[in-house]
Amino acid sequence: MRLKSVFTFLTIFAAPVAAAAPLPAPHQVEIPEGTVTLHAQLYRPDGDGPFPTVIALHGCAGLASRTEPVLPRYRDWAEQLLKTGHAVLLPDSYGSRELGPQCRIKEHQVLIRRQRVADINAARQWLAQQKWVARSRISLVGWGNGAAALLWAVRPQLWSRNIEPDFRSAIAFYPDCRTSSGLGWSARVPTLVLIGGRDDVSSPLACHQMVDGARGRSALARIVVYPEAYHGFDRANVPLRAIGVSSDAATIEHGHVGTDADARKDAQKRVAEWLAR
Numbered sequence: 001m002r003l004k005s006v007f008t009f010l011t012i013f014a015a016p017v018a019a020a021a022p023l024p025a026p027h028q029v030e031i032p033e034g035t036v037t038l039h040a041q042l043y044r045p046d047g048d049g050p051f052p053t054v055i056a057l058h059g060c061a062g063l064a065s066r067t068e069p070v071l072p073r074y075r076d077w078a079e080q081l082l083k084t085g086h087a088v089l090l091p092d093s094y095g096s097r098e099l100g101p102q103c104r105i106k107e108h109q110v111l112i113r114r115q116r117v118a119d120i121n122a123a124r125q126w127l128a129q130q131k132w133v134a135r136s137r138i139s140l141v142g143w144g145n146g147a148a149a150l151l152w153a154v155r156p157q158l159w160s161r162n163i164e165p166d167f168r169s170a171i172a173f174y175p176d177c178r179t180s181s182g183l184g185w186s187a188r189v190p191t192l193v194l195i196g197g198r199d200d201v202s203s204p205l206a207c208h209q210m211v212d213g214a215r216g217r218s219a220l221a222r223i224v225v226y227p228e229a230y231h232g233f234d235r236a237n238v239p240l241r242a243i244g245v246s247s248d249a250a251t252i253e254h255g256h257v258g259t260d261a262d263a264r265k266d267a268q269k270r271v272a273e274w275l276a277r
Contacts, residue, residue: 023079026070031091033122039096040123041070043078043088049132052168052275053087054139055123057116057146060103061251063092073143073235084272089127091119093146102145103251116149117158124167139275140170144202144231147175147193151210156188171274173267174202174231181210186218192274193222194267196229201243201255224270226263233260234267 024043031038041063045051056074065071070078070090078088093110094102096119102108110116120140127133142150152158154170170191177185177193193211195204204225211223226233230240240258243251 023082026075026078026090028069029089029126031122031126033118036096038091038093038119038122040089040091042090043082044132045082045085045087049087050134051085051087051132052134052137052139053089053127054081054141054275055120055127056088056090057120057140057142057150058090058093059144059146061101062094063090064095073232076236077141077234080268080271081275084275086275087133089123091123093119104253112145112149113152116146117153120149120153128164136165137168139168141173141271142171142175143173143234144175147172148177148180151175151177151180151185151187151191154187154189154191156186159188169274169277171271173234174199175207176202177207177210178203181206181213184213185210186214187221188219190220190274190277191222192224192270194224194234194270195226196231196233196260196263197225197227198229198256199231201231201257224266226260226266229260229263230256230258232257233263235259236264 024046026041026043029040029042031040056077058074063070063074074090081088093116094100097110099109102110124138127138128135140150140153150170150172154167159166167189169189172191172193174195193207195202195207197204207223211221214221232238236259238257238259240256242256243254
C-alpha cells in the first residue's frame with residue numbers, strides 16, 4: 001500500500017503541465033472612410049461574443065514597423081486586454097495613408113483634430129455594425145499622439161448622434177494636454193489620464209490643469225500622476241534613456257523614455273478597472 005501511494009504521488013507530480021492556450025493573432029480589417037480605406041489590426045477573443053471592445057490609438061511612431069504589423073507596446077496591451085475578454089481594434093492612421101512615423105515631422109499630414117478623430121469615428125461606426133461587438137461597451141485607449149486625438153474625440157462638441165451608443169469610457173496615456181487645457185477641455189464620457197510626474201515629453205502640469213478645469217462641466221475625468229515615472233512608463237523592459245539628436249521620424253524630439261515597473265503594474269490594474277465600469 002505504501003509503495004502504491006508513493007507511485008501515485010510521483011505520477012501526479014511528474015505529469016506535464018498543460019501549456020497555456022496561445023492568444024489569437026491579429027488580422028487586418030478594412031474600414032471605409034471617405035476617400036481613404038482605413039487599415040486596422042483586430043484582436044478578437046474566441047467565440048461569438050458580444051465582446052466589450054477597445055479602439056486602441058497608436059502614438060506618433062505609428063502602429064507597425066517593417067517587420068511587425070503591431071509594435072510591441074500595442075501588442076502587449078492588446079494581449080492583456082484579450083485576457084480580460086476584450087476585443088481590440090487598432091486603426092493605422094499613418095500606414096493607411098502610406099505615411100511613415102510622424103514624430104519629427106513639422107507639417108503633419110495627419111492632424112489630431114481632423115484625420116485622427118475621423119479615424120476614431122470610422123472605427124466606432126464599423127464596430128457598431130459587427131454582431132460580435134457589445135455596442136454599449138466600446139471604449140478608447142490611446143498613447144501620446146493617439147491619446148491627444150482621444151481627448152478631442154470625447155469632447156461634447158464632437159458627439160456624432162449618427163453613431164449610437166456613445167463610447168463607454170476613455171483612457172489617455174501621457175497625451176500632450178497643452179492645447180486642450182488652453183481651450184477649456186471637457187469630456188462627455190468618463191476619461192482617465194495616466195502620466196508620469198517626470199514626463200518631459202508631454203506635460204503633467206498641463207494635464208492636471210486640463211482635468212481640474214473640467215470639473216463641474218464634464219463627465220467623470222480623473223488623472224493619475226506617477227511621481228517618478230517618465231514618458232512611455234507602461235512599455236515593457238525599456239531601460240530609461242535620454243532622447244538624443246536624431247533624424248529618425250519615429251523618435252520624439254526630446255526628453256526621456258523608459259519603463260517604470262511599479263507605474264506599469266498600477267496602470268494595468270487601473271485600465272482593467274476603468275474599462276469594467
